[in-house]
Amino acid sequence: MSEEAVKKIILKEDEDYIVNMGPQHPSTHGVLRMEVCLNGETVKYMIPHIGYIHRGMEKMAESNTYKQIIHLTDRMDYLSAHINNEAVCLAVENALGVEVPERVQYIRAILDELTRIASHHLWWSAFGMDLGALTTFFYGMRDREKILAIFEESFGSRLLHSFNTPGGLMHDVHPDFRKHTLEFVKYFRKKLPDYKNLLTDNVIFHNRTIGIGVMDKEMAVNYGVTGPSGRGSGFSCDIRKTAPYGIYDKVEFNEILYSEGDSFARYKVRMDEMEESLNILEQLVENMPEEGGFTAKMKPVVKLPEGEYFQRVEAARGEFAVFIVSKGEKYPYRIKFRSPNFSNLFVLSQLAIGGIIADLVAITGSLDLVIPDIDR
Amino acid sequence: MILLDIYSFSTLTSSIDKSLNDAMAPWMATLTEFVLLGLVFLIFYALLGLFLVYLERKVCAVIQNRIGPNRVGKWGMFQTIADLIKLLMKELITIKNADKFLFNLAPFVVIIASFMAMAALPFAKGLQAIDLNIGIFYVIAVSSLGVVGILIAGWSSNSKYSLIGAMRSGAQIISYELSVGLALLAIVIFSGSMQLSTIVESQADGWWIFKGHIPAVFAFVLYLITATAEINRGPFDLAEAESELTAGFHTEYSGIKFAFFFLAEYMNMFIVAAIAATLFLGGWMPLHIGGWEGFNQIMDYIPSIIWFFGKTFVIIYIIMWFKWTFPRLRIDQLLNLEWKYLLPLNLINTVIISFVVLMGLYFK
Amino acid sequence: MGKNNKLLEFIANSIPYGTLIQGFQYPELTVPSGKLHDAAGALKNFKEQPFDYLVSLTAVDHLEKFTMVYHLESTPTHTMIVLKADLANRDKTRIDTVSDLWVAAEFHEREVFDLFGIHFNNHPDMRRLFLEDDYGYPLRKDFKDDVNIIEYSN
Numbered sequence: 001m002s003e004e005a006v007k008k009i010i011l012k013e014d015e016d017y018i019v020n021m022g023p024q025h026p027s028t029h030g031v032l033r034m035e036v037c038l039n040g041e042t043v044k045y046m047i048p049h050i051g052y053i054h055r056g057m058e059k060m061a062e063s064n065t066y067k068q069i070i071h072l073t074d075r076m077d078y079l080s081a082h083i084n085n086e087a088v089c090l091a092v093e094n095a096l097g098v099e100v101p102e103r104v105q106y107i108r109a110i111l112d113e114l115t116r117i118a119s120h121h122l123w124w125s126a127f128g129m130d131l132g133a134l135t136t137f138f139y140g141m142r143d144r145e146k147i148l149a150i151f152e153e154s155f156g157s158r159l160l161h162s163f164n165t166p167g168g169l170m171h172d173v174h175p176d177f178r179k180h181t182l183e184f185v186k187y188f189r190k191k192l193p194d195y196k197n198l199l200t201d202n203v204i205f206h207n208r209t210i211g212i213g214v215m216d217k218e219m220a221v222n223y224g225v226t227g228p229s230g231r232g233s234g235f236s237c238d239i240r241k242t243a244p245y246g247i248y249d250k251v252e253f254n255e256i257l258y259s260e261g262d263s264f265a266r267y268k269v270r271m272d273e274m275e276e277s278l279n280i281l282e283q284l285v286e287n288m289p290e291e292g293g294f295t296a297k298m299k300p301v302v303k304l305p306e307g308e309y310f311q312r313v314e315a316a317r318g319e320f321a322v323f324i325v326s327k328g329e330k331y332p333y334r335i336k337f338r339s340p341n342f343s344n345l346f347v348l349s350q351l352a353i354g355g356i357i358a359d360l361v362a363i364t365g366s367l368d369l370v371i372p373d374i375d376r
Numbered sequence: 377m378i379l380l381d382i383y384s385f386s387t388l389t390s391s392i393d394k395s396l397n398d399a400m401a402p403w404m405a406t407l408t409e410f411v412l413l414g415l416v417f418l419i420f421y422a423l424l425g426l427f428l429v430y431l432e433r434k435v436c437a438v439i440q441n442r443i444g445p446n447r448v449g450k451w452g453m454f455q456t457i458a459d460l461i462k463l464l465m466k467e468l469i470t471i472k473n474a475d476k477f478l479f480n481l482a483p484f485v486v487i488i489a490s491f492m493a494m495a496a497l498p499f500a501k502g503l504q505a506i507d508l509n510i511g512i513f514y515v516i517a518v519s520s521l522g523v524v525g526i527l528i529a530g531w532s533s534n535s536k537y538s539l540i541g542a543m544r545s546g547a548q549i550i551s552y553e554l555s556v557g558l559a560l561l562a563i564v565i566f567s568g569s570m571q572l573s574t575i576v577e578s579q580a581d582g583w584w585i586f587k588g589h590i591p592a593v594f595a596f597v598l599y600l601i602t603a604t605a606e607i608n609r610g611p612f613d614l615a616e617a618e619s620e621l622t623a624g625f626h627t628e629y630s631g632i633k634f635a636f637f638f639l640a641e642y643m644n645m646f647i648v649a650a651i652a653a654t655l656f657l658g659g660w661m662p663l664h665i666g667g668w669e670g671f672n673q674i675m676d677y678i679p680s681i682i683w684f685f686g687k688t689f690v691i692i693y694i695i696m697w698f699k700w701t702f703p704r705l706r707i708d709q710l711l712n713l714e715w716k717y718l719l720p721l722n723l724i725n726t727v728i729i730s731f732v733v734l735m736g737l738y739f740k
Numbered sequence: 741m742g743k744n745n746k747l748l749e750f751i752a753n754s755i756p757y758g759t760l761i762q763g764f765q766y767p768e769l770t771v772p773s774g775k776l777h778d779a780a781g782a783l784k785n786f787k788e789q790p791f792d793y794l795v796s797l798t799a800v801d802h803l804e805k806f807t808m809v810y811h812l813e814s815t816p817t818h819t820m821i822v823l824k825a826d827l828a829n830r831d832k833t834r835i836d837t838v839s840d841l842w843v844a845a846e847f848h849e850r851e852v853f854d855l856f857g858i859h860f861n862n863h864p865d866m867r868r869l870f871l872e873d874d875y876g877y878p879l880r881k882d883f884k885d886d887v888n889i890i891e892y893s894n
Contacts, residue, residue, distance in 0.1 A: 017536065041540075041707070051870030058855075059878055095764070132611070132704030138440040198701070204611055205703050221792050221815060224844035235815070237793075242818045307764050310811060310822075312795070323809070325800050334879075338796040338811075346847045358614065358706045375870060 016044065019357075023052050029126075029364060030371025032345075036357065043360060046352040048345060054375040061335045066092050066166050066302045069335065073322075074160045076339060077373035079119040080316035082111045085164040087322045090245055091311035092166035093296075095304045095326070103292030104168045105247040110181060110284050111163070112246075113277040117188070118147045119316035120270050127267070127365040128199055131208055136199055143191055150180050166302055168295025178285050185278050185285075192275065200271060209263040213351040213363035216261050223350075224343035227318025228273060229367050232266035234259040239314040250287075253280050263366035270368070303330050315340055317368055341373040384680075386502030413505055421491065421643060426456045428642040431689075432696055439700045466631035471534055474628070478532035483629070483636035485525030490643045492518045497650050498572050500660045500681035511572035512564060515651060516557055519606075522644070523549045529637070530625035542625035544707050545608060551714045555602040558722040562588075562595035562729050563655040566738070576659035581667075583658040587739040591729045596656045598722055600694065603648040605710070607641065610698035614707050645695060646688065653687035660684040746788055747819065754782045766811075768822040773808075776825045777836040780810070783821065784841050789814040791821065794838075797848035799856045801881050806833055806858060827858065837863040855879040 021034040031052035037044045057076065061069050066088065073084040086108055093100060121144040128136025148158040154174040155161040163170055174180075199205050215225070220235040230237050238255045240248045256272040258265040304326040312321040318340025325334040344367050352360045392412075396405040430445075430453065437444030445452030470476065493515050498504040508514050523546055530542020564570055566588050567578045578584075585592050605612040626637045653659060660680035664672045705713070732738055751760055751769060758771040758779055771779045783791040791812040800807045810823040827833045837860040839846040847869070849860045854868040857877035868875075876883060883889075 019536070054870040056878060128703065132613070133702060134436075135440050135700050138442060142441065199703070202702065204705055207709050208703060208706060222843045224794055224842070237815070308809075308822075310765060310796075319795070321796055321811070323796060323798060323811070334800045336796065336798040338798075342847065342851075343844050346844070356706065356708070358704075 021360075029369055032369070032371045032374075034360075036352070036360065038357070041356045043352050043355055043357065046349045046360065048349060050345070050371070050374050052375065053372050057376045058335060058337065061332060063331055065330050066304070066332070069332070070164060071162050073337070074162050075372065076337065076376055077315060077317060077320070077341065077370050078160060079122060079370055080115050080320075081160050081162075082108075082115045082164065083313055083315045084320055085162065086112065086246070087311050087313040087320055088324075089164045089166050090313070091309045091322050091324055092302060092304060094311065095307070095309045095324070096166075096298075096302070098167055098296050098298065100168050100296050101292035101294075102247070103289050104294060104296075106284055106288040107169065107173060107177075107294075108164065109247045109251070110177075110281060110288070113281050113284070114147050114150065114181070114184075116316045117274050117277050118144050120274050121147075123270060123365075123368045124195065124199075127368075130361050130365045131205065133199060133202075133205070136195075139191075139194065139198065143188060146184050146187060150177070150184060153177070153180065165295070167298035168293075172294040178288060181281060181285050185281050188274075189278060195271070200267075206264065208358070208362050209267060209366065212263045212355065212359050213366065214260070214262045215347060215351060217259075219347065219350070220261070223347045225318070225347050226343065227315070227340050228256075228269040229266050229344055230318065231256060232258050232269045233261035237319060239312050239319055243312060245311070245313060247284070251280050251283050263362050266366040266368075301330050303328060304332070312338075317341055317370065317373070318344060337376055339373040339376060341369050341371070345369055345374055384502045385500055389502060417491070417495065417505070421494065422639075424646060425639045425642050426460065428646060428692070429456045429459070429638075431692070432642070435693060435696045436700050439697065460635065463635045464632055468631045468633065469628070471628055474534040475532040478528050479628075480633070482525050482529035482532060483633045483640075485528060486522050486640045487636050489519060489521035489525065490640050490647060492521075493647050494643070494650075496572060497647070498576055498654060498659055499684055500679070503681070504573060507571065507573050509569075509571045512560055512570050512575070512651070512655070515572075515647075516553070516560065519644070519647065520549075520553055522640070526625050529629070533625070533628040535628055538625050538627045541627070544614065545625055548608070548612065548707070548710060549606055551711055552602045552605040555598060555714060555718045555722050556606055558719075558726055559595045559599035559602060560651070560655060561726060562592065565726070565729050565733050566592065572654060572659075575655060576661055579658040579661045579664075581664055582739060583656065583661070583663070585656045588729070588732075589738060591725055591732055592656065594725050595722075595729070596652070598718060598725070599652055599656070600691075602714070602718060603652065604695055604698055605714070607644040607648055609641070609645060610695060611702040611705050612710055613699070614704050614710065645692060649688045649691035649695065650684075652691050653684065657687045657691075658683075659687075747786075747821070750786055750788075754786075755779050763822060766820045766822050768824060770824045770826070773825040773827050773835050776808070776823075777838060777841075780812075780823060780838045780841055783812060783823065786814075789817050789819055792842075794842040794844050794848075795820070797838075797845055797852065799852050799858055799879075801856065801879065803881060804828075806830070806856065808835060808852075808858070810838070833858045834861055835859075836861050839863060 017038045019036050019038055021036060023031040023033045025032070033049040033052070035047045035049065037046070057072050061072055064072065069088055070085050073088055074081040076084055121140045125137040125140030125144075128134075128140075151161060152158050154177055155163050215233045217234040220230045220233040225233075225235070226237045234257055236242070236255060236257060239245070241255050253276050256269050256276060258269055304324065306326055306328040309324045309326070310321060312319055314320075319338070320340055321338035323336040323338065324332050327333045348364060348367060351363050355363070393405075393409070396408055399405075400408070433455070434444045434452075445455040448455045448458050471479065495505045496508060496511055496515050498507075526549070527542050527546050530538045530545070533539070563575065563584050566584055567575045569575060569578075579587075581587075585596055604610040626634055629637060660683050662672070662675035662678060662680065662683050664675060747767070748760065751758065755769065755771065757775055758769045760767055760769050762768070769779070791814045793813045793815050795811040795813050796809075798809050800809060806827040808825045808827065811820060812823060813820050825835065827835060835858060837845065837849055839849060840862075846864065849863060850865070850867065850869040852858050853860065853866060854870055855877060856879050860866060871878070876885070878885070
């Protein structure tokens with residue numbers, strides 16, 4: 001990283017005070033190095049440095065078959081692992097023209113929504129902890145354990161299950177899957193008022209987040225900020241509504257949009273999304289067919305016809321897209337992962353200017369970044 | 377009042393005094409008493425500090441729906457001792473360009489300030505080390521010396537982060553001292569004296585929080601908020617927040633010196649709670665209701681030292697509850713709160729209380 | 741999806757130097773690399789369907805050329821188009837930046853520079869993003885790293 005390039009853009013004065021919020025954070029964001037220049041307590045500029053966990057996934061995927069790429073996409077945004085897998089599976093299935101059974105689509109959507117709720121749980125826990133309300137960590141994690149128990153029952157693994165595969169699922173879900181999901185929905189609906197009392201209605205929390213990090217809609221569209229962060233500024237970008245995939249066109253739900261664009265709006269979008277996901281889950285579990293199997297008929301070696309394929313899905317943090325260039329072999333010629341956190345990160349340096357460091361922590365928490373997704 | 381005397385410690389203290397004076401010259405007896413008192417207080421301070429750290433961990437666990445330490449000793453009782461041994465064995469890192477004398481002095485200043493404040497507190501009937509006629513004034517003045525220690529610590533660490541943290545702490549503590557003083561002034565006006573034993577005895581027919589009705593309750597609430605800010609705890613702990621940049625003014629301290637800062641913080645919490653208990657809730661005076669002699673006699677059966685520690689621990693529990701529930705305030709919001717809202721409210725409350733006392737509009 | 745007649749007309753009128761074909765999912769417009777900035781600007785300023793959201797910016801290494809691939813979405817109407825430009829020369833690959841149209845492109849282009857070595861003209865901050873300055877360009881097909889990559893033929 002050449003320092004002359006940095007100096008070309010920003011003229012440093014003598015009273016600049018560079019402070020490093022280094023790769024190891026007390027909060028759970030990941031390995032991100034933020035170089036913050038302070039003038040007293042005010043932030044003059046902020047430069048993020050990434051690449052600490054660059055694993056070269058796009059290069060690795062060029063020598064892996066499509067079934068093996070599922071395991072790579074898991075490990076990018078690990079909190080919405082299932083949804084990332086689904087993008088690759090859908091791209092392959094659309095390219096081959098394979099029709100997956102409806103039951104599989106229902107199960108995939110149920111797992112999507114459960115993953116989304118679990119991811120928002122972890123975000124809520126970490127956000128409260130960043131701001132000093134240390135108890136939110138335990139409340140959120142306790143409820144997230146219930147979802148992870150459902151996953152462990154069916155797949156054997158709590159976080160990175162790699163359950164999707166081109167054509168369907170790897171094996172069938174546990175017979176109690178629907179029952180446990182419904183129990184979780186009932187349980188969590190009773191707990192949501194607790195979350196509201198603890199953090200959403202707290203006046204100190206309002207002072208820390210209202211009016212902080214305001215991002216208007218044009219900025220969000222220009223920077224490509226999608227997901228709950230973009231929807232907090234009024235940018236209507238929910239892929240489940242604009243380009244529905246799977247079973248989402250048969251499910252009724254609202255897209256949550258707030259127009260203020262500050263950290264509190266982004267917070268409210270995620271809290272409301274958790275409730276909407278509960279509604280979606282109820283509809284899905286009710287209508288899920290029992291018969292249909294768990295996979296469509298696929299050849300053992302998947303070879304995509306020559307061409308270019310693009311599939312977008314709504315991950316927990318924004319729009320995740322997969323671009324596959326295939327030359328007719330069993331490995332992709334080029335695969336590009338458009339990760340939501342990559343676009344969401346760089347708006348941070350704009351939003352941080354003019355605030356103080358405590359505001360920087362609040363904004364980073366409200367944007368909900370997962371760093372391995374940025375670095376891939 | 378007769379029943380109170382059964383549990384009075386003055387028999388014990390006067391008998392020790394008498395036996396010492398019989399055994400040796402008067403100046404030597406006084407010297408021995410100094411040494412004895414010093415030892416008793418040191419041991420009490422250390423043991424109470426250990427107990428408070430353990431209590432904090434258990435209270436935090438209860439609020440967060442988990443168990444807390446339960447492996448070291450039954451119910452995790454010896455956890456703090458294990459932590460203390462670990463801290464004692466750590467290497468004392470000296471910083472290259474730091475001012476060595478001030479760097480080593482800072483923890484001592486902080487501990488001495490809180491120690492001196494504790495000497496004036498009335499623990500039970502007849503159990504008070506110094507009964508100055510300017511009791512409460514002395515306590516507030518001496519606990520202000522702690523700020524000097526914090527600023528020395530931040531400055532002598534020769535590190536940007538410690539300096540920022542120390543400056544923030546210093547600004548916060550000095551601002552909130554005004555409100556603390558004014559809130560305590562409320563009770564001084566009510567009872568007409570600054571001497572702590574007089575204040576406690578004036579609550580023999582009811583605690584000031586009940587006798588002084590609304591203004592006293594208001595002063596109590598204001599005191600709780602501002603005292604939490606004074607001791608750098610609860611929602612006001614931005615200066616040492618773990619999720620911000622640094623650990624504040626004690627970043628560069630390790631081992632026993634860090635243990636001193638840590639201990640002083642918990643003991644300050646005890647002192648602040650003890651002052652609240654003494655002034656607003658009656659100190660070692662049992663719950664009396666003016667005129668109900670039978671009820672008062674029953675209340676007197678519980679020893680006064682249990683009353684004192686019971687009230688203090690209730691207030692400590694409330695202070696701990698604040699910390700684990702609320703998010704933190706930003707430094708500018710914190711100072712805004714004090715100068716724009718709490719201080720004017722306090723001033724208005726003081727004027728109201730003066731009026732109430734002049735007109736006699738309270739329960740006598 | 742389906743036929744988007746207004747878009748096709750607009751492209752026929754304003755971007756005559758580009759070739760438009762219907763790809764597998766979205767219309768694909770290929771322009772010569774010198775005209776990329778003009779074509780992107782025209783698409784962004786198209787009144788009825790302004791393509792204001794840059795979904796993805798990447799490059800593909802076909803062995804005799806590089807292809808820049810831009811996926812654009814128009815947020816009022818939710819239509820997508822794929823914009824492509826070919827770069828012939830493997831050693832001195834330069835193309836105009838589009839970061840003055842979409843700020844998101846600033847960082848995507850840094851990533852492409854990092855991994856492919858394609859240099860963008862007029863970019864405000866052209867430096868590498870993930871890797872060290874002397875690492876080479878990993879996503880190129882002729883990238884050799886004897887320490888970390890084991891090559892075998894299948």
